[in-house]
Amino acid sequence: MASRFAAFAVGDDAYLLATWHASTRPSAVPPSELQWRRLEVVDVVGGGPFESSGIVEFRAFYRSASGPGSLHERSRFVREDGRWFYVDAVEG
Numbered sequence: 338m339a340s341r342f343a344a345f346a347v348g349d350d351a352y353l354l355a356t357w358h359a360s361t362r363p364s365a366v367p368p369s370e371l372q373w374r375r376l377e378v379v380d381v382v383g384g385g386p387f388e389s390s391g392i393v394e395f396r397a398f399y400r401s402a403s404g405p406g407s408l409h410e411r412s413r414f415v416r417e418d419g420r421w422f423y424v425d426a427v428e429g
Contacts, residue, residue: 338393338412339376341423345397346373358415358422371399371406379409389416392427 344352350366357363375398384391394411413424 338378338395338414342373342376342395342397345369356420356422358417358424361423361425371401374398374400374405380411384414384416384421390414391416391421 341353341356343349344356353366354362377396377398378393379396380392380394382392382394384393391414392411393414395409397408397410399406399408410426411428413427414421415424416422
């Protein structure tokens with residue numbers, strides 16, 4: 338999760354696509370005018386060393402042309418061949 342936030346912050350589209358699960362990966366990372374500032378992990382469910390999935394709830398803080406803001410999301414991840422991949426945002 339933190340590495341994907343850092344990739345968003347520096348605009349590393351190649352890393353973002355490489356860590357996006359093939360079942361939900363877009364052909365390109367959508368363009369963004371946001372300047373990502375800080376990540377706050379709120380909760381983690383699963384994702385332990387012997388688990389194949391997990392959920393990370395987070396708040397990501399940004400600045401845009403209209404001022405500061407934040408994104409609150411629960412992200413679903415799966416582990417395949419020892420690597421974690423972002424799948425999608427989940428409800429609740």
